[in-house]
Amino acid sequence: MIIESIITTMDLDGVVNIAPMGVEWGDEVIVVKPFLETTTFRNLQAVGAGVVNLTDDILLFARAAISSPQYPTAPATVVRGVVLESACSWRELEVRSIDATPPRSRIETRVVHHGTRREFLGFNRARHAVLETAILSTRLHLIPRAEIEAELAKLQIIVNKTAGPREFEAMELLTDYIRASRAHPPQSPPA
Numbered sequence: 607m608i609i610e611s612i613i614t615t616m617d618l619d620g621v622v623n624i625a626p627m628g629v630e631w632g633d634e635v636i637v638v639k640p641f642l643e644t645t646t647f648r649n650l651q652a653v654g655a656g657v658v659n660l661t662d663d664i665l666l667f668a669r670a671a672i673s674s675p676q677y678p679t680a681p682a683t684v685v686r687g688v689v690l691e692s693a694c695s696w697r698e699l700e701v702r703s704i705d706a707t708p709p710r711s712r713i714e715t716r717v718v719h720h721g722t723r724r725e726f727l728g729f730n731r732a733r734h735a736v737l738e739t740a741i742l743s744t745r746l747h748l749i750p751r752a753e754i755e756a757e758l759a760k761l762q763i764i765v766n767k768t769a770g771p772r773e774f775e776a777m778e779l780l781t782d783y784i785r786a787s788r789a790h791p792p793q794s795p796p797a
């Protein structure tokens with residue numbers, strides 16, 4: 607099963623990176639699959655450790671999907687890394703093996719420590735809708751524009767029915783980003 611998480615990693619100078627990633631879940635082994643061009647891949651490869659943060663703060667997913675935000679953190683207990691203060695719980699990971707076959711790596715890690723900060727609230731449809739929108743926002747170059755607009759319209763209805771203020775803010779942030787990217791599409795690389 608894939609669990610959507612926020613991975614915190616550090617580079618060799620101690621600079622923290624925060625990125626949403628779906629990870630293959632296990633109690634003792636967690637597999638992370640970052641694309642090779644991501645900072646998460648470079649940091650996991652260089653440092654050999656990271657932290658999987660589980661959170662119900664969907665605004666954090668939205669911001670981290672489209673930018674490189676900084677958030678309050680505390681040092682991890684066992685590995686070289688940090689835990690997000692807004693995490694409900696976390697797993698500290700040690701890298702065991704890396705398959706760096708392009709385009710997407712497969713990094714097998716061992717869970718060496720875990721902890722809990724606060725309760726994870728139950729299912730909320732708006733949060734899941736924002737999560738899907740966050741994923742869309744990272745795949746704009748792969749999905750036809752009409753399909754993106756159709757998805758957005760469906761997801762917005764769910765948000766309108768079931769969101770609180772943070773979910774509305776997160777959805778607005780992502781839809782603004784997606785619509786702005788239509789006005790200024792990324793340049794295609796030369797053939």
Ligand SMILES: Cc1cc2nc3c(=O)[nH]c(=O)nc-3n(C[C@H](O)[C@H](O)[C@H](O)COP(=O)(O)O)c2cc1C
Nearest residue numbers: 625626627628639640641644645646671740741744
């Ligand atoms: C919910 C969610 C799950 C994601 N899962 C992955 C993933 O498994 N691997 C990946 O490379 N990118 C994934 N992404 C996209 C990355 O978060 C995005 O490319 C990010 O910019 C990479 O950040 P980094 O370069 O700071 O590591 C996901 C995005 C979202 C919103």
